[in-house]
Amino acid sequence: MTNSLLYIRNLSKSIGSITPVKGISFELERGSCTALLGPNGAGKTTTLRMLAGLLSPSGGEIQYEGGGKSGRDWQKRIGYLPQYPKFYGWMTGMEYLIFSAKLSGLSGAQARKRSLEVLDTVGLREAAKRRIAGYSGGMKQRLGIAQSLVHEPSLIMLDEPVSALDPIGRREVMDLLSRLRGEVTILFSTHVLHDAEEVCDRMVVMVDGRIAEQGSWTELREKYRQPVLLLEVEPAAREEAWLRTLPGMPFVESADIRSRTAALAVRDLDQARNALMREMSDSRIRFQRIEAGTSSLEDMFMKVVGG
Amino acid sequence: MRLFWVFFHKEVIEAARSYKWIWVPAVFLLLGVMQPVMMYYLPDILRASGELPPEAAALITTPPPEEIIASTLSQFSTIGLLVLVLSAMNIVAGERTSGTTEMILSRSSSVLTMMTAKWAATMSLLLLSFALGYAGAVYYTYQLIGPLEWGTLAGAGAVYAVWLAWIVTLLLPLGAVFRGPAAAFLSLGIAAALTLLASLLPSQLPWSPGRLSAIATAMLTGESSPTFAPALAAVLLIILSTVAASVLLRRRPLSAQA
Secondary structure (H helix, E strand, C coil): CCCEEEEEEEEEEEECCEEEEEEEEEEEECCCEEEEECCCCCCHHHHHHHHCCCCCCCEEEEEECCCCCCCCHHHHHEEEECCCCCCCCCCEHHHHHHHHHHHCCCCHHHHHHHHHHHHHHHCCCCCCCCEHHHCCHHHHHHHHHHHHHCCCCCEEEEECCCCCCCHHHHHHHHHHHHHHECCEEEEEEECCHHHHHHHCCEEEEEECCEEEEEEEHHHHHHHHCCEEEEEEECCCHHHHHHHHHHHHCCCEEEEEECCCEEEEEECCHHHHHHHHHHHHHHHCCCEEEEEEEECCHHHHHHHHHHC | CHHHHHHHHHHHHHHHHCCHHHHHHHHHHHHHHHHHHHHHHHHHHHHHHCCCCHHHHHHCCCCCHHHHHHHHHHHHHHHHHHHHHHHHCHHHHHHHHHCCHHHHHCCCCCHHHHHHHHHHHHHHHHHHHHHHHHHHHHHHHHHHCCCCCHHHHHHHHHHHHHHHHHHHHCHHHHHHHCCHHHHHHHHHHHHHHHHHHHHHCCCCCCCCHHHHHHHHHHHHCCCCCCCHHHHHHHHHHHHHHHHHHHHHHHHCCCCCCC
8 A cells, every 4th residue: 555645547527618627647645745736727626626526527536545436435534625715704713613523524522622723723713703704815714724624634625725815814824834734635726836835845737637747846856957047138239139049059958038138948058158158259249147057946837837 | 414403503593693583583473463453443544534435434344354364374475475585595596606615515415414404494484484473463363353263274374384485495496506686586486477377277287386375365264175286296396496406506516616
């Protein structure tokens, strides 16, 4: 038996004539934190809804460790937070958590005890007796995470937990996720690479219903590490025209040319550096800045997503 | 069964926090009491206005107690039913359109339990309101106008309650498909259409649940008509509606992505 908690094989979903998820496979390790990354409309939400048992897959299978092929018993061991969590505004935070816990099969006393615990975890103890209608966006999001934890699930799935929040609310939720790491397996979707990098150790990049790339950060950094030369020139017509000739140079693998800057991905840094210096002195280019470095994950993400 | 009580408890509290337990019964009580009191004082009021010739005034008499109860029922059929439907229209539609179902259904796959609890909570409100209004009408009729026969009253009340129940239950499947106001409008429309059809073609549609209100009225005035078929049809319709609502909600638990 491997240490995987969840296997997904060839999962797909068609809704009418569109197919938001076109056959994806991945697995989640117990205790890991995985980011489901992708641009808007990549099928992240549909995937999570299928995993939470809200939508039935059109094809493929979802298999939870120890469980059968159906997710029914598993719903008790999953915590799910939708992208736009909606609560009953007339309930208090505490009442909502107790209600949720009871729905997942906890007894009255247990539900109360666990609700107080998770309220402490997410820092909403003071607001516990207030109506949810009066909560701020960040508080609602934290309450959403609290309800996903209240029944002590082994896996929590969070759909875009920080996308709709202001910087302070975002900080609160990210800190909370970092604290939860290790205690529970986390799968969360986001379209912000930086958020994924901050708390997760693995990621799955979805583009247009398919998995474009997956792996741990170190693996991916290794795989996509490429020397890059960054160049910035004086704002003048001659320099700008010269920049546009760069993609044709033999040492350039790929280039991103803006009006005054160029980012050149190269194979051999030393060789490229010499060639570029020679080129610049020959053409008497007035540069402002030259920088040598390696590509960031941001570049990798853009590359994978851009196709 | 535990889940049922969890859901039921939630529905009851929700209704309490929006004061449904106060204003819906209050409307029914008011409607129920107003009818006998009005009928009792109507001749006096007309005489006091003084513009009626005495011959005409002599024609206006207080109707018999059974007729007063029957006219109270017709009050319930219009304003009372409207209030019930409006108070319950968002019970399923609201959850779906506001998106609260998403987190609830990711926990418990038993939509049927949830739907049955919603139905039971709505029926509790309906029965309480109707019982209160009916009792008010009977009490004032008894005090002001004359004695009534308990057996007939109970029978007519029960038949009438079933009539109210199937119309309000229609809100569950309609709410699983449409928004609240549309569901309310449609359920009232279906009720009106069925009732009208049943009164236009009584012999073709002896089993139509739309006849129940007419049957209740007829029972009060002493005519008897077969109750079994329409009542059975109404009960079947209630069960079918609840099951259909669960199936529909299970299939499309989420409104279009916001």
